[in-house]
Amino acid sequence: MTVADVLFDPFSADFYRDPHAIYPRLRAEAPVYYNAEYDFYALSRHVDVAAGLKDFDTYSSAYGVDLGMVRTGQKAAAKMIISIDPPEHRLMRSLVNKVFTPRAIQALTAMVTDTIEGFLSADRDEFDVVQDFSVYFPVDVITQMLGVPAEYRQQVRLWIDESLHREPGQIDMSESGTQAMAEMWVMYYELIQQRRADPQDDMISDLIAAEIEREDGERTRLKGSEIAGFATLLGGAGAETVTKLIGSAAVTFAQHPEQWQTLLDDRSRIPGAIEELLRYDAPVQYNVRRSNTDVTLHGTTIPAGSPVFLLGASANRDDAAWTDPDTFDIDRDRSEAQNLAFGYGIHSCLGAALARLESTIALGKMLDLMPRYEVDWDGCRRVSMQNVAGWSNVPVRILR
Numbered sequence: 001m002t003v004a005d006v007l008f009d010p011f012s013a014d015f016y017r018d019p020h021a022i023y024p025r026l027r028a029e030a031p032v033y034y035n036a037e038y039d040f041y042a043l044s045r046h047v048d049v050a051a052g053l054k055d056f057d058t059y060s061s062a063y064g065v066d067l068g069m070v071r072t073g074q075k076a077a078a079k080m081i082i083s084i085d086p087p088e089h090r091l092m093r094s095l096v097n098k099v100f101t102p103r104a105i106q107a108l109t110a111m112v113t114d115t116i117e118g119f120l121s122a123d124r125d126e127f128d129v130v131q132d133f134s135v136y137f138p139v140d141v142i143t144q145m146l147g148v149p150a151e152y153r154q155q156v157r158l159w160i161d162e163s164l165h166r167e168p169g170q171i172d173m174s175e176s177g178t179q180a181m182a183e184m185w186v187m188y189y190e191l192i193q194q195r196r197a198d199p200q201d202d203m204i205s206d207l208i209a210a211e212i213e214r215e216d217g218e219r220t221r222l223k224g225s226e227i228a229g230f231a232t233l234l235g236g237a238g239a240e241t242v243t244k245l246i247g248s249a250a251v252t253f254a255q256h257p258e259q260w261q262t263l264l265d266d267r268s269r270i271p272g273a274i275e276e277l278l279r280y281d282a283p284v285q286y287n288v289r290r291s292n293t294d295v296t297l298h299g300t301t302i303p304a305g306s307p308v309f310l311l312g313a314s315a316n317r318d319d320a321a322w323t324d325p326d327t328f329d330i331d332r333d334r335s336e337a338q339n340l341a342f343g344y345g346i347h348s349c350l351g352a353a354l355a356r357l358e359s360t361i362a363l364g365k366m367l368d369l370m371p372r373y374e375v376d377w378d379g380c381r382r383v384s385m386q387n388v389a390g391w392s393n394v395p396v397r398i399l400r
């Protein structure tokens, strides 16, 4: 078997259907995979992905984190911490870090619980865990924190969905995706104007008031575009990922009912179950970087200036890192390896504590609502999106 036999196409219908199908072959046969059609490289082994995520000098985020952006070779126009390298990254991230510490997030428990409960209806025996539940609350939570008026909160999710959607073979954002981003940008700009005139107790007002020390040592306020960048990133990251984790929970526990029973018997196991869901069925499959220099790894040289996929979802199923990685086990030894579902290093997920809190509460509510359930497998559908993966539809029936 030659390396050329392996085809990894992250924009194919096959990949959207089952991203994990190709990863074992990539790790075994092509650990430094090159895709000639789209001209990118991909790292899939745990050791390489973890090292790549930590090494921001070699693997830059400044050109964006998706292939469409990185392959332009232009630095990302919109200022968002996910697409900024040090030292500016540290300065910008420090403006929002304190809002997302585990302690600060713990203080939001009541708000997050109320929000989640508001989207759960107890009087139906059949519903779609994603479309009727998990699409709604994550975006509502983060946009409340930002200060987005209620009438725009779900619209933010629809705009983000549109911008991430990819038809098979489509790499760049569609016209409707670009239009959606433009409309969202305008909404945030107008909101920033309103908050400048009339500050409130929300993140947008805090960002307007914040001062940042620029690289030249000067202290300035953030520009409107920088604040809109924060809001766009936080809204997007907050909207897509927990939604997918909860859809995945409904599917995975239906396949492992004995572990659902374990949670029913002992709710203190929920946090461990969430870590295992993140490892086993990661909502974020990969982030793309651009190599700053030539890199030689496993005998292959990645030339400077190449897009490099860091496949965290593959790394999390690498049997060199984990025992029986394809087995879902909420009791697994989590100290065996670093779980890369939230990334690693300086760009690791800012919202991890919030994601864990939301997921813990949501899973608890699902245990209350659907202690015994079955999935309508024929009705399950997957999203076709770049970077993230998961279920768009998981219809279930509660068994009485």
Ligand code: HEM
Binding pocket: 053, 061, 065, 081, 082, 083, 093, 142, 233, 234, 237, 238, 239, 241, 242, 245, 278, 282, 283, 284, 287, 312, 340, 341, 342, 343, 344, 346, 347, 348, 349, 350, 351, 352, 354, 355
């Ligand atoms: C299950 C849920 C989530 C998963 C799996 C997830 C995953 C990730 C990953 C893999 C990264 C690293 C990106 C990279 O290295 O390029 C990241 C970064 C980030 N995430 Fe999350 N995320 C989740 C939820 C959230 C939430 C709820 C928020 C809301 C605040 C959030 C905000 C961010 C931000 C702002 C970054 C960029 C951090 C930086 O570049 O310094 N995430 N996330």
